Amino acid sequence: MSHKPTITDSLQFPADSKVPRALFGVGAVGLIASIIGYFLDADQFFFSYLVSFVFFSGIALAALLMVMLHHITKSSWGVLFRRISETFISNIWIWAIFAIPVILGIHNLYHWSHEDAVMADKILKGKSAYLNTPFFIARQFIYFAIWGYLGYKLHKVSVEMDKTNDWGLTALLRKVSAPGIPLFALSVAFASFDWLMSLDPHWFSTMFGVYFFAISFQTFWPVMILLVFYMQRKGILKNTIRQVHIYDLGAWFFAFTVFYAYIAFSQFLLIYYANLPEETLWYFHRLEGSWKYIAYSLLIFRFAIPFLVLLNREAKKNRTILTIISILVLVIHFAEIYWIAMPVLFKHGIHFSWMDITAFLGLGGIFFGLFFNTFKKHDMVPKNDPKLDDCLSKSYHQ
Template sequence: MSADTQTSRPHATGIARAQTPLLIVGIIGIVVAAIGFVTNAPEFYRAWLPAFIFWFFIPAGALGVLCLQYVTGGEWGLLIRRPLGAAARTLPLFLLFGLPIVFGLQYVYAWANHDIVAHDVLLSRKSVYLNPTAWIIRTLVYFALWTLWAWRIRILSLDFAKTRSPYTELTRRRWSAAGLLMIVLTLTTTSVDWVMSLEPKWYSSMYGIAFTVSAGLSAFAFVTFFLTLLADNPAMEGVLKPMHFRDLGNLMLAFTMLWAYTNFSQFLLVWYGNIKEETPYYLKRMHGVWGWMAAALVLFHFFLPFFMLLMRSIKDRPKTIAIVTVVILIMRFVDTYWLIGPAYGYEHFHFSWITIFAFIGIGGLWLAAFIAQLKGQTIIPIHESWVDEALREGTLQREAVRHA
């Protein structure tokens, strides 16, 4: 294999070198977080959930965006199919990351505590759906479906790369169309099982939609940031262009607006309804530091990215759009913690050191797995039919494809 043949592979861009350090950091994070289990097991279980949900959003959203790209095509996905696919195929890893939650269900969810359910009429009625056995079965079904779709699309893509068969391409598109429906439905029910049921007496018909949009936004922010890391690498010269970042910036703008719309609509419905079972959800999130976090979400999760992503000069430059993606990802964690923290009855702001190391541990291991999935692949899927179209229209240079 010539040097040119390797230029846009992950090892040529330097990404592969980060795998071992990330793996080491991840292991250290998990070990330190495990100390919290020894000192305070209930706190460990509760602190684990926000870190788990934050990192889960990225591969789950990646699977949805990947299906969307295969259904619609379009040059906006020219350079993100491979990173999206790599992220989506790491979803089975979250079965392992979720084990602490399974072992600590009674500490994480009130409906899993038999003593609480026995003395609460409403929770007793909901126990047909909200019970540990059903929760575990549904979770296994979710992961089975996500894994099936992620790897089925991967197998079809590998087959298409060898055969260039129109039938294979059509089959992949059909699987992707069905996958879009599957991911929306499963993320909706996942949001109920994993997060909304933290406060089992509260419910919102908008919650699942907001959860799904959050996953999509997390995925777009992550893959865009990933591409910005490659922008200055000589191996990517002629591959990454301003229009690619502009397209991704426009999609992040759309998902930022969707996030604001779904969350504001949910707030408006609860405020307008003024039902005693619903209003406490927002009342306790509007006081003290929780209230300041809510204000930060409005300012930095919506307004700042919204106005920055309106400007073409910011979207076209890797360094400036990287700043936007970092802001979005930071606020995604703030949003996740704001949703989960008050559910445990913390009237005042509470943040555990265990969450920090759980975040580092899960993140390090997941990023190492993500890089492992990218190894041996070119950044550009050179066998796709739309690469020829991109060459004709000038959105991709022929030299870049040869280098790929």
């Protein structure tokens, strides 16, 4: 007779935890400091804000796709982690508020938003049907309406299953996820065009959407790993999430490190051998001056080191190694978004500002404050999911 696995840990995040309040406090201080910076240097403020906004938005969007893939494939391996992803996406409709400064700073960020510049530039005039202020604002509403609805619905139904034990709700989750995946793909691609690619309105890459997805999805796994390790150090889900589950996180981290390198290099190679001036100049400006040091760092710290380290089977479940590599990739991910955006403002080399730090702390504090504030209200594991037993009884493949 097979033994039915049971959960011995409490499924409730400590209700008296001061983590959300502390994070909201950090976020408030960071945002206030950044707002002060706006009056000192508006351009720097908006570019610093955009980099951090894209950084944290990418984590939530990767979580959204992960939840939908779980449902549509009926997978069991990640059931224990799914509530973490669901919590991230449950707050996307609130996170939409933080897109407002990007809209307000449109003239500081995007050259194409200036009518005189468009009238004097044949290329910009040809793109003006898409790159114009009213349509840009409308698209932001569309993106966050799609993401906000999907995130809220998937989280709400999953939590409802905890209370009702109605396995029929899994069919509803799949019905939401099936159209949600293509809607996600289109909306994220166009959002990446709007937020980052159109900073250089003459430049274009048909691969930029999947490139943005690749950098965001690779970063999602270090966030998951560090969150799980943080909780287990606090004694949360210590006996429920075992080494075999940690190995899965490490394996996904490794897989999307390879995927990131494939997509990033493919985009570079296509532009390199086509050798069209309007395409190559984007890389040219990011491979000159001090910007080239970030470019080379991406190759070393975002691909080579994580790839070589995580190639080893044992490394994928070694907590010390996973922690170090996760932190490394998160740092270099921020640097990559910075490298994409900031050469528009500082063409001749890297120019770090204190507002880069305050914007990151401000948005990061709010982002994770929202996460923990929601996370502690519900069970940390979808306890009535029909695939939970399979996940709990998972063992290594030898």
